[in-house]
Amino acid sequence: MDEQRRLWDWHWQHWRERRAINALMLRRGQRVLTIVASLALERPKILDLGCGNGWFSQELSRFGLVTGVDLSAEAIAMAEASYPHIPFLAGNVLTDTILSGHFDLVVSQEVLAHVDDQARYLEVAAEVLRPGGYLILTTANKFVMDRLGASSWDPWPREHIARFLDMRDVKRLLIPNFRVLRTSTFLPMGSAGVLRLINSYKLNKVLSLLIPERYLETLKERAGLGYSLLVLAQKAR
């Protein structure tokens, strides 16, 4: 775990130099915020699990009382400096104790693929929620990650944990503690294998003469071809 902590510290230092919240993070965040709004919870207690530098904890704080937790002390230092009104904790969510049964909503964006015990991670998400509390989870879609092609990200060191899942895997991991209420994928991308054709610029240009681009994107998302998996689940009462 020390190795993972060092890698994430390195990532967030690099991030600080670039100061980039990219379009992908913003669109992902927008999807999650739409779901948070739809839940209409009254001043919920929200946990941003694996909050990184806290940019999204800040967004969530419009809805309720947010706490952020992350493995990287570097990221937490940035979060505390940027958003002093939000409590942040540095720690390993798999092993460190977090308030049990306390939160109304847990938001976890792009963390599940990066922990060595994914079942335990979702068990922790359930433990910290009150009965009937909600989990909003996003995690990179294995089908797309395996076919990213030219859109692949910069390589990480080999030791970096990256175990991508498909929707079936995620549902299986959620079963013991959650009822899955809603699933989708978002942001179609990838240019290898079958996605080379499906996302080809020329084909999509032609199709867009018949079908509005936004609708085409929705069709791909519904077909499970989005970069990220998005799940809304509820802890058993």
Ligand SMILES: C[S@@+](CC[C@H](N)C(=O)[O-])C[C@H]1O[C@@H](n2cnc3c(N)ncnc32)[C@H](O)[C@@H]1O
């Ligand atoms: C891809 S980043 C996502 C950060 C943030 N949720 C976002 O959307 O910008 C994954 C984050 O998970 C954190 N993380 C990985 N393993 C963790 C663990 N065991 N406990 C707490 N945080 C962890 C990393 O430090 C990193 O900040």
